[in-house]
Amino acid sequence: MATNYEGAVRAGTLAAARAHSELGTRNIVESSGGNVDIFGVISGLELPLMLRPLKGLLGAYLDDPVPGIIITTERRMSIQRFTAAHEFGHFWMKHQPSLDDEGILRRMPNSPEPTGLFQETEADAFAIGFMMPKWLILGHAVRQGWQKSQFRRPDIVYQLSLRLGASYEATCRTLVRYSLIDVATMDTLLASKPRAQKVALLSGYVPADYRGDVWLLTVADAGTRIEGSRDDIFVVQLAEHSGGGYVWDFDQLVASGFVIAADHRAALDPDGVGGPVVRRITASVDAADRGRVSLEERRPWQPAPPASALTFEFDMTGPEPAGLSRADRRRFLEAA
Ligand SMILES: [Zn+2]
Structure with missing residues (x-):
């Protein structure tokens, strides 16, 4: 166990990198083009995990x-995922049992540790190193x-956070940890709330509320895996x-259960006639599940390729429901 803050950050980060290499998770994540399936990892190790309403706590390791x-x-799912990674970290690092509240989301160098340990x-x-490793952030950036320099833009960082399966705030803080932005930039980013990004992306479409996330999907997302929640919305933008x-x-x-709420076309070149346009549809999840x-x-009238x-x-079935995780349910169904 580390005896100071810096040593603890180093130890946790190293342990996460070791976990990725021992569990082979980096290959899985990089080939899926998605995020780190923490509930799948925990299920794969047959480490018991339960979800339930908790008062004042995000999670616990027993x-x-x-x-x-x-x-x-x-x-929300991003917080469930981070908490699961934190508790998994306790298990992986052979820690003492821990009851964890919101403090795990914003731990600072001077945060008191009840045990005097770190x-x-x-x-x-x-949790940061396992869920948001630098290679995963850079992988999404390349894709x-x-x-x-675009990590200064709240719209970009918001879309990055969705692809990491992390909260916007955690993503901002992690970009600082990797020196991809400085602290002043993080403060500016944190002053901009994701709701503003959602409103801008939905350009006039008003959902029942703004709790769900809004994914901007383009050809850059080809071949990836979108892990969302039932109240999320897709904005698909294509030439x-x-x-x-x-x-x-x-x-x-539509056949997969999404409902198209808006459908627009805008000219890419306002002066060009007959040139490519931007097609932009807004789709809510409705009955969509996974697939x-x-x-x-x-050309609608041609059977040509x-x-x-x-x-x-x-997979739009998030967040994790009460009881067993979705990964455990699948594992038990397959075993049955
Ligand atoms: Zn803890």
């Missing part, structure tokens, strides 16, 4: 009679074509060569 984890159902700092550093008679076909999205969807840009396509996997 070790009597056997190691186990409890996570609240009262928070196991909470270690578990937080583990999306984001430059380091459409309508002058050549091509239109994007969203039938598969794979393939959107195709084609599509001009372009956007295929991605999705």
Whole structure:
């Protein structure tokens, strides 16, 4: 166990890197193009985990009679995921049992540790290193074509946070930890709330509330895995060569249970006639569950191959429900 804050951050970060290499999770995440499936990792190790409404706590790590984890159902999936990674960090680093409240989300160098040890700092550093490793942030940046300088933009950091499965705030703090932004930039980013990004992306469409996240999906998301929640909304933005008679076909999205709430076209070049346009649809999750969807840009009257396509996997069944995690439910179903 570390005896000071800096040592604890180092120990937690190293333990997370070791966990990725021992568990083979880096390969899985990089090939799926998604986030770190912490509940899947815990399920794979058959470490008992329960979700239940908790008052004043986000989660707990217990070790009597056997190691186990409890996570609240009262928070969004990004917080459930971070908490699960924190509790998993306690398990992985052979810590003492821990009851964890909101303090785990904003631990500072001077945060008091009840035990006088630094196991909470270690578990937080583990959670950051495991859920938001630098290679994963850089991987998403390469895929999306984001430059380091664009991490100053709240809209970019918000979209990054969705792809990491992390909260916007945790993402901002982690960018500082990796020196991808400075503290002043983080403060500016934190002053901008995700709700503003949601309103801007929805451009006039008003959902029942703004609790859900709004994903901006483009061809850069081809081949990735979108892990969302039931109240999330997709904004799909694609170039459409309508002058050549091509239109994007969203039938598969509708067949998968999504509902198209808005559908717009805007000219890419306002002076050009017959040039490509930007097709932008807004879709709510409605009955969508998990699966794979393939959107195709084609000439509606021709059976010819599509001009372009956007295929991605999705799981919109978050957040984790009470009882067993979704990963455990799948594992038990497969074993049955
Ligand atoms: Zn803890």
